[in-house]
Amino acid sequence: MFVTGATGFLGGAVARDLTGRGVRVVGAGRNREKGAALEAAGVAFHPCDLAHDPDGLARAVAGSDAVVHCAALSAPWGPRRKFVAANVTATRHVVAACERGAVPRLVHVSTPSVLSAPREQIQLTESTAWATPPANQYVATKRRAESHVLDAARKGLDAIVLRPKALFGPGDTTLLPRVLRVAARGRFPLLGDRDPSMDLTWIGDAVTAVRLALEAPSTHRGKVYHVTSGDPQPRSRILETIFEACGLGVRFRRIPLDRALALAGLLEGISRAFTLGRWEPPFTRFTVAEMGFGVTLNIDAARADLGYRPAAGVIERLRETGAAWRTAHTAQGARP
Numbered sequence: 001m002f003v004t005g006a007t008g009f010l011g012g013a014v015a016r017d018l019t020g021r022g023v024r025v026v027g028a029g030r031n032r033e034k035g036a037a038l039e040a041a042g043v044a045f046h047p048c049d050l051a052h053d054p055d056g057l058a059r060a061v062a063g064s065d066a067v068v069h070c071a072a073l074s075a076p077w078g079p080r081r082k083f084v085a086a087n088v089t090a091t092r093h094v095v096a097a098c099e100r101g102a103v104p105r106l107v108h109v110s111t112p113s114v115l116s117a118p119r120e121q122i123q124l125t126e127s128t129a130w131a132t133p134p135a136n137q138y139v140a141t142k143r144r145a146e147s148h149v150l151d152a153a154r155k156g157l158d159a160i161v162l163r164p165k166a167l168f169g170p171g172d173t174t175l176l177p178r179v180l181r182v183a184a185r186g187r188f189p190l191l192g193d194r195d196p197s198m199d200l201t202w203i204g205d206a207v208t209a210v211r212l213a214l215e216a217p218s219t220h221r222g223k224v225y226h227v228t229s230g231d232p233q234p235r236s237r238i239l240e241t242i243f244e245a246c247g248l249g250v251r252f253r254r255i256p257l258d259r260a261l262a263l264a265g266l267l268e269g270i271s272r273a274f275t276l277g278r279w280e281p282p283f284t285r286f287t288v289a290e291m292g293f294g295v296t297l298n299i300d301a302a303r304a305d306l307g308y309r310p311a312a313g314v315i316e317r318l319r320e321t322g323a324a325w326r327t328a329h330t331a332q333g334a335r336p
Contacts, residue, residue: 001025001214002064002103004050004094005071006043007034009173010109010164010206014068015043017207026060028071050090054097061097066105066214069094072142074111074174076287077271077280080137087141088148095152098159106159107213110146112226112297113139114163118261118289120196123298126163126224135286146224153222160213160220162206164227165297169203169317170324176242180325182282183243183250189283189291192257195236196294199228202317205310212306220305226297229317230310235291241315245322260288 001018005011006027012034015027019042027038028048035045046060050071061067073086091108098106115124116139117131134140146161153159168175182188209227236252243250260283267281302308 001066002061003068004028007031011070013203013207014210016041019043050093051085054093057093058097058100062101064103067098067103068107070109076284083137083141088144091145108149108161110161110163111142112163112165114143120293121295125298158218158221161224162227164201164206166200168200169321183248187253188250190252190254191260191292195234197232197296198235199232199296200314202229205229209308212308216306225302226299228297228299229314231314232296233314241318242322245319247326257292264288
């Protein structure tokens with residue numbers, strides 16, 4: 001088994017889970033320190049730059065019984081070239097390596113952000129049309145990557161696409177850290193007058209979905225599946241739960257959506273005009289849309305085709321995640 005992005009949150013969890021089940025896993029990544037931690041857990045680490053070493057990737061993939069492609073650049077802001085390299089070029093190289101090595105199954109981790117739009121989106125299905133233009137470079141490049149995988153599947157590659165929504169859990173390197181950085185000031189913005197429902201995905205549920213996709217029959221080739229924990233919650237309850245579990249006293253400040261979108265657009269313009277986009281604004285129009293509008297996904301297809309069953313409720317898992325974060329930061333002598 002070959003897992004890309006194994007030094008990341010989902011890739012590392014997948015690699016460790018499969019290794020614990022007796023599967024021989026080779027985990028690819030660029031962070032050698034995290035690679036050493038993987039090796040200590042029994043995962044063979046392969047240092048690799050997916051975007052710039054296609055031949056080395058092909059050699060590493062050769063002989064694998066499956067590939068799980070988790071590697072990606074997930075961020076609301078950044079240079080276009082970095083998103084293209086990490087999300088488009090790397091995916092093309094992974095697909096080519098699988099085709100060259102006749103790999104029996106590719107599981108490609110995409111994102112429901114390909115459906116992102118500045119409006120309420122409830123119970124989105126896999127066939128929901130993409131809004132135009134794409135919200136940012138992350139969305140644009142993940143769309144291109146997913147399209148390339150599905151095109152390869154139409155030509156014969158046995159590939160399945162998963163779209164996990166808002167991954168969280170101990171070890172999260174994207175969602176929770178960004179939220180807590182804002183909350184560290186003691187205040188957190190609530191965008192808009194409503195309390196929209198939001199879907200999240202516990203890391204254990206995402207790992208289960210990957211494992212089920214690896215085991216799925218070839219009749220599901222070329223299909224896309226939404227993945228969540230199946231327990232949408234009001235935005236306020238999600239935030240209150242995680243802040244309380246982390247031991248953070250946070251006051252909420254309500255901001256009208258139109259004002260937040262206008263300010264985000266202004267900050268984006270300042271970044272482009274004065275730093276050529278190198279400065280990441282504290283929030284962007286994409287993050288305003290993500291936090292200000294309700295987004296939930298329909299996971300009926302994953303339930304029916306893959307036998308996917310989320311393991312536990314979101315609130316319980318948020319409390320576990322917050323408690324783990326608090327314990328880790330207390331041990332480090334940091335403010336809990």
